[in-house]
Amino acid sequence: MTPAASAPARPWALLAELTHACPLHCGYCSNPLELTRRSRELTTAQWTDVMRQAGEFGVVHTHLSGGEPLLRRDLAQIVAAAEAAEIYTQLVTSGVGLDRARLSALAAAGLRSVQLSVQHADPRACDRIAGRRSFAEKERAAELVRAAGLPLGLNVVLHRGNLDAVDALIELGLSWGVDRIELANTQFYGWALLNRAALLPTRDQLARARDAVERRREMLTPDGPELVWVVPDYFDGVAKPCMGGWGAVSLTVTPDGTVLPCPAAATLPDLDPPNIRDHPLAWIWDHSTAFTRYRGTGWMPEPCRGCSHREADFGGCRCQAYALTGDATRTDPACRLSPDHGLIRSLADDGRDGTRVIRRRAPSRTETVG
Ligand code: SF4
Numbered sequence: 001m002t003p004a005a006s007a008p009a010r011p012w013a014l015l016a017e018l019t020h021a022c023p024l025h026c027g028y029c030s031n032p033l034e035l036t037r038r039s040r041e042l043t044t045a046q047w048t049d050v051m052r053q054a055g056e057f058g059v060v061h062t063h064l065s066g067g068e069p070l071l072r073r074d075l076a077q078i079v080a081a082a083e084a085a086e087i088y089t090q091l092v093t094s095g096v097g098l099d100r101a102r103l104s105a106l107a108a109a110g111l112r113s114v115q116l117s118v119q120h121a122d123p124r125a126c127d128r129i130a131g132r133r134s135f136a137e138k139e140r141a142a143e144l145v146r147a148a149g150l151p152l153g154l155n156v157v158l159h160r161g162n163l164d165a166v167d168a169l170i171e172l173g174l175s176w177g178v179d180r181i182e183l184a185n186t187q188f189y190g191w192a193l194l195n196r197a198a199l200l201p202t203r204d205q206l207a208r209a210r211d212a213v214e215r216r217r218e219m220l221t222p223d224g225p226e227l228v229w230v231v232p233d234y235f236d237g238v239a240k241p242c243m244g245g246w247g248a249v250s251l252t253v254t255p256d257g258t259v260l261p262c263p264a265a266a267t268l269p270d271l272d273p274p275n276i277r278d279h280p281l282a283w284i285w286d287h288s289t290a291f292t293r294y295r296g297t298g299w300m301p302e303p304c305r306g307c308s309h310r311e312a313d314f315g316g317c318r319c320q321a322y323a324l325t326g327d328a329t330r331t332d333p334a335c336r337l338s339p340d341h342g343l344i345r346s347l348a349d350d351g352r353d354g355t356r357v358i359r360r361r362a363p364s365r366t367e368t369v370g
């Protein structure tokens with residue numbers, strides 16, 4: 001095994017996947033195909049302890065995510081635990097299930113901001129992509145968040161079914177008064193990987209969308225919302241610095257307490273993913289194989305090993321390298337210097353078809369937690 005890099009920096013960000021349960025059924029979901037059953041979720045006390053340990057360890061920011069975190073009845077208690085640990089909380093939500101009373105309880109517990117997902121600017125297309133009627137609830141959720149005075153971000157996962165609506169999506173964000181619009185091209189993990197052929201856009205579509213974003217950026221006033229375009233790495237020939245580096249700045253805790261360097265890492269072989277029920281967070285970060293395996297640059301093969309970008313993109317994404325080549329140590333095929341780049345090029349050029357999207361099934365609803 002490759003030795004760990006010495007003295008790893010402390011993480012500052014925590015992705016807390018509170019549940020895999022979700023009222024929506026988006027085909028681009030990055031949750032694992034094997035969704036965690038509700039009966040396996042961490043309890044309120046266990047999440048409280050995660051927040052305490054994370055705060056003591058230097059984490060200052062957490063995304064409370066899922067699935068749909070509003071399905072945790074104890075969400076306000078988890079927010080309060082993060083607040084007590086001096087961790088800034090952002091709720092990542094579909095908006096479904098957010099009413100005035102719930103939002104006010106969350107704000108009272110210390111919630112600092114909300115990121116709301118939307119699937120399309122057209123209500124019917126939005127509902128179709130989400131796999132259930134939900135646009136009206138999202139609109140209402142945006143109104144409530146604005147009225148509560150909390151910062152509001154709009155998050156859109158882009159794919160073949162909505163890239164042509166980028167202009168209208170930006171318009172929607174402006175009309176909802178959001179502070180930030182994140183246009184994130186689909187990353188192919190979990191259900192999105194399964195549905196890749198149905199989700200991959202064409203190069204023309206992407207070029208049009210990118211132009212639209214640029215035009216809009218030029219038109220925005222300095223006090224307008226921040227407009228973020230998350231690049232589609234299948235098409236750019238450039239590997240993304242996934243998670244800011246393996247075990248470098250961020251950690252993920254999944255609904256059952258598994259602690260990972262990124263949400264998709266459980267798909268990699270030989271990582272022996274640790275669980276917060278068995279080990280302290282500090283030990284997991286410093287010593288577990290899951291976090292030390294690809295930390296730093298010592299594990300890198302050529303061409304990354306001798307490349308001047310290796311400290312900037314960390315050789316790209318380990319999960320993508322594994323998904324495409326079956327070997328997580330290889331250079332991410334998204335990089336044009338990778339010997340496997342042809343795999344990505346052929347997918348980007350030919351890898352789409354008209355297949356229908358396979359929708360995720362909900363984990364067991366028979367038992368609820370919190
Ligand atoms: Fe990044 Fe490796 Fe590609 Fe260099 S060869 S640009 S380090 S992925």
Ligand code: FES
Pocket residue numbers: 189242243262263264265316317318319320
């Ligand atoms: Fe796991 Fe990129 S998603 S390293």
